[in-house]
Amino acid sequence: MAHLKKENIEHLLREHQLKLTPQRVAVLKVFLERDKVMSLASLNKYLGKDFDRITLYRTLNAFEEKGLIHKIPDKEVASYALCKHDSISHSHEDNHAHFKCTSCSLTVCLDEVQIPQIVLPKKFKAQKFNFIVEGLCEDCKK
Numbered sequence: 001m002a003h004l005k006k007e008n009i010e011h012l013l014r015e016h017q018l019k020l021t022p023q024r025v026a027v028l029k030v031f032l033e034r035d036k037v038m039s040l041a042s043l044n045k046y047l048g049k050d051f052d053r054i055t056l057y058r059t060l061n062a063f064e065e066k067g068l069i070h071k072i073p074d075k076e077v078a079s080y081a082l083c084k085h086d087s088i089s090h091s092h093e094d095n096h097a098h099f100k101c102t103s104c105s106l107t108v109c110l111d112e113v114q115i116p117q118i119v120l121p122k123k124f125k126a127q128k129f130n131f132i133v134e135g136l137c138e139d140c141k142k
């Protein structure tokens, strides 16, 4: 990330109506520096083992609630990625698909791949779509 200044991180938090805490700054910094899908395990790794786990869960929940990050639907590990949409609101517009490599577990946001519209029977109301494609990544298919 080119302009990863402390002011930028603080601005991003403020913009999403999140109070500045050293922990939030630290977690957001990891997301911005890595700019990819982060599992709980990798977040723990980058934050260091002294970082309080409960605080991490609370921070991630707050970020998700404010539309800063979104959760990747994965039954095995909880992973999160920065949201790319501009809307700063409680309702995310993350209707993109995700890809997961079945060999190395690499997970990526396919921001350009929209989830196809699914027409439900009238009696149901859709609230959230999860679309995850499993397969082999570039390195693993070699």
Ligand SMILES: [Zn+2]
Pocket: 067, 068, 069, 070, 083, 084, 085, 092, 093, 094
């Ligand atoms: Zn979002």
Ligand SMILES: [Zn+2]
Pocket: 101, 102, 103, 104, 105, 106, 136, 137, 138, 139, 140
């Ligand atoms: Zn792979």
Ligand SMILES: [Zn+2]
Pocket: 070, 081, 094, 096, 097, 098, 108, 109, 110
């Ligand atoms: Zn995503």
